[in-house]
Amino acid sequence: MTSYSPNMLKTYQxxxxxxxxKYEQKLIMPQKASLFEKGKNIHALANYYLKGDNIDKFLTVLNQEEVLLWETLKNNIYFQKQYVESEYNLSCKIGDFWIGGRIDAIVKDEEKYYILDYKTGAIPKEPENDYQTMIYMLCLSKKLNRIDGINFVYIDLKNNQNHLIELSDEKLREYEKSIIKICNSIKNVQIQEDLKFSKKCDFCEYKRVCF
Ligand code: SF4
Incomplete structure (x- = not known):
């Protein structure tokens, strides 16, 4: 059975x-590796650090920009909270659909849990309504069997800013509704033969296949 990840839902949207x-025909198009390199290094480093590994050797291969991003993350108030999990797979069932994915980290203080997402690029335009926010908050809420005290923090490393989202009864219901709606819609998706080129196609790696 398919488990829908944030990337799958965002791609469909x-x-x-x-x-x-990408997901039905499993056609993977090459993308420039450099687009992801910086983010990958910081995420790997954060994972080793949180798990208590020695990161000294890793630090020597970072470039100057990555060192600054790493220092920003290390000094972040949420990143400094009590470690719970890092690079952790979460999943749950909402209605008839499985959803899930791998989160950067979970930390906590006395009463609250925080799902952390470190961004070396931009954070989502509408963080509250991003599928990543919805999926991970729903999964953690189910796992811990609670709604209060579940938070999501986008850590914007470039601008050294945090965007905090708190889960509530109302948000939980809205999130469940949105997830069920888009998953139901995906069930009927089909390849279109008659496509019109639009602005979003300009930078799409699939345009050679579509047109
Ligand atoms: S080229 Fe355009 S229509 Fe084709 S997959 Fe990309 S965005 Fe969609």
Whole structure:
């Protein structure tokens, strides 16, 4: 059975055709590795650090920009809270659908849990309504069997800012509704033969296949 990840839902939201090509037909198009390199290094480093590994050797291979990003993350008030999990897979069932993915980290203080997401690029335009926020908060809420004290923090490393989202009864219901709606819609997705080129196609790695 398919388990829907945030990337799958975001891809579908952005272009159902792309969803079909990527996740139904499993057609993977090459992308520039450099686009992800910086984020990968910081995430790997954060994971080793939180798990208590020695990171000295790793630090020597970072470039100057990465060192600054790492220092920003290390000094972040949420990153400094009590470690619970890092690079952790979470999943749960909402309605008839499995959802889940891998979170950067979970930390906590006396009463609250925080799902952390470190961004070396931009944070989502609408963080409260991003599928990543919805999926991870729903999964953690189910896992811990609570709604209060579940939080999501986008850590914007470039601007050294945090965006905190708190789960509430109302948000939980809204999130469940949105997830069920989009998953139901995905069930009927099909490849389109008659496509119109649009602005979003300009930077899409699938355009050679579509047109
Ligand atoms: S090229 Fe355009 S239509 Fe094709 S997958 Fe990309 S965004 Fe969708």
């Amino acid at each position: 952005n272009c159902p055709q792309k969803y079909c090509l």
